[in-house]
Amino acid sequence: MATCSETNSDTEDQDKEYVGFATLPNQVHRKSVKKGFDFTLMVAGESGLGKSTLVNSLFLTDLYKDRKLLNAEERIMQTVEITKHTVDIEEKGVKLKLTIVDTPGFGDAVNNHECWKPVADYIDQQFEQYFRDESGLNRKNIQDNRVHCCLYFISPFGHGLRPLDVEFMKALHEKVNIVPVLAKADTLTPTEVKRKKIKIREEIEQYGIKIYQFPDCDSDEDEDFKKQDYELKESIPFAVIGSNTVVEAKGKRVRGRLYPWGIVEVENSAHCDFVKLRNMLVRSHMQDLKDVTRECHYENYRAHCIQSMTRMVVKERNRKYDLSRNLLFMFLLYNILVFGVQIII
Ligand SMILES: Nc1nc2c(ncn2[C@@H]2O[C@H](COP(=O)(O)OP(=O)(O)OP(=O)(O)O)[C@@H](O)[C@H]2O)c(=O)[nH]1
Numbered sequence: 001m002a003t004c005s006e007t008n009s010d011t012e013d014q015d016k017e018y019v020g021f022a023t024l025p026n027q028v029h030r031k032s033v034k035k036g037f038d039f040t041l042m043v044a045g046e047s048g049l050g051k052s053t054l055v056n057s058l059f060l061t062d063l064y065k066d067r068k069l070l071n072a073e074e075r076i077m078q079t080v081e082i083t084k085h086t087v088d089i090e091e092k093g094v095k096l097k098l099t100i101v102d103t104p105g106f107g108d109a110v111n112n113h114e115c116w117k118p119v120a121d122y123i124d125q126q127f128e129q130y131f132r133d134e135s136g137l138n139r140k141n142i143q144d145n146r147v148h149c150c151l152y153f154i155s156p157f158g159h160g161l162r163p164l165d166v167e168f169m170k171a172l173h174e175k176v177n178i179v180p181v182l183a184k185a186d187t188l189t190p191t192e193v194k195r196k197k198i199k200i201r202e203e204i205e206q207y208g209i210k211i212y213q214f215p216d217c218d219s220d221e222d223e224d225f226k227k228q229d230y231e232l233k234e235s236i237p238f239a240v241i242g243s244n245t246v247v248e249a250k251g252k253r254v255r256g257r258l259y260p261w262g263i264v265e266v267e268n269s270a271h272c273d274f275v276k277l278r279n280m281l282v283r284s285h286m287q288d289l290k291d292v293t294r295e296c297h298y299e300n301y302r303a304h305c306i307q308s309m310t311r312m313v314v315k316e317r318n319r320k321y322d323l324s325r326n327l328l329f330m331f332l333l334y335n336i337l338v339f340g341v342q343i344i345i
């Protein structure tokens with residue numbers, strides 16, 4: 001009994017000392033969980049590099065399960081138009097509305113002039129829709145379809161970036177967070193992967209391509225965190241392997257690719273950076289990717305829109321002003337002519 005009253009008075013004492021705003025993070029957490037999260041990921045790059053295959057396995061959901069095709073391995077066909085798949089995933093009570101935007105690969109056509117245009121237009125359309133919704137009446141329930149991240153696939157067969165890669169990424173880098181990936185890494189030896197990564201990073205710098213920058217690590221972070229952060233930055237472009245088939249490796253069923261000489265496991269970090277990429281997208285940087293989209297890319301679009309709208313208003317006002325000035329001038333001229341002639345007469 002005595003203990004109980006002691007405890008009560010302890011809590012009362014504590015209550016006197018605290019106003020209670022320490023619970024704010026919990027309140028925010030509860031509200032966010034209730035509302036759910038959304039994230040839109042896009043894939044782009046040359047045709048046949050495994051874009052559709054990779055996104056299908058990235059979130060452990062079969063995005064293409066509704067397609068009626070016989071062979072599971074061949075289920076994903078060439079992407080011929082921009083397609084959007086939305087899946088609702090739930091993990092430990094937290095809901096995520098994931099949207100994947102799959103784009104047709106370029107490079108197949110004879111003329112690849114401005115092949116990035118449909119993708120850039122798609123991103124702009126989503127910004128435009130958001131801008132309209134934001135300026136409309138029902139601002140509370142806006143559906144956010146802005147693209148938060150674009151995985152850009154780079155061929156493992158070239159010597160670094162191709163001119164089209166440079167053109168494509170430069171056309172998009174002011175609109176979306178670009179995360180470059182080195183496709184079909186199973187076709188390269190570990191030394192080749194290492195060399196290609198360095199070359200691609202150098203070329204990205206050399207051509208002034210602004211890819212997504214991981215936020216800097218705070219100086220007070222622990223050493224483990226700093227090491228992880230360094231490793232993540234060194235992994236760019238993430239070497240990835242995609243597969244739609246489950247194979248048996250060391251008695252376990254894993255997603256992988258079966259070759260006459262062995263098995264490549266998609267989720268084995270010794271084989272590729274698939275897990276690192278997924279962790280970056282889901283566990284560590286999803287919110288930052290969304291923040292950068294909102295604060296930087298969308299803000300640029302918005303500022304641009306407002307600027308051109310203001311320019312149009314000023315132009316229209318000047319046109320009206322010029323018109324009324326001309327009318328006034330003509331009116332005065334008419335009066336001078338008519339009355340001037342009358343006075344002379
Ligand atoms: N070796 C290897 N083959 C892969 C990998 N990922 C996908 N493939 C194969 O490459 C082929 C093309 O894969 P898709 O996923 O359709 O490629 P895509 O980039 O979506 O192609 P488009 O839709 O034309 O742009 C398929 O036969 C896949 O099985 C990989 O990591 N390694």
Ligand SMILES: [Mg+2]
Pocket residue numbers: 051052053077078079102103104105
């Ligand atoms: Mg495809």
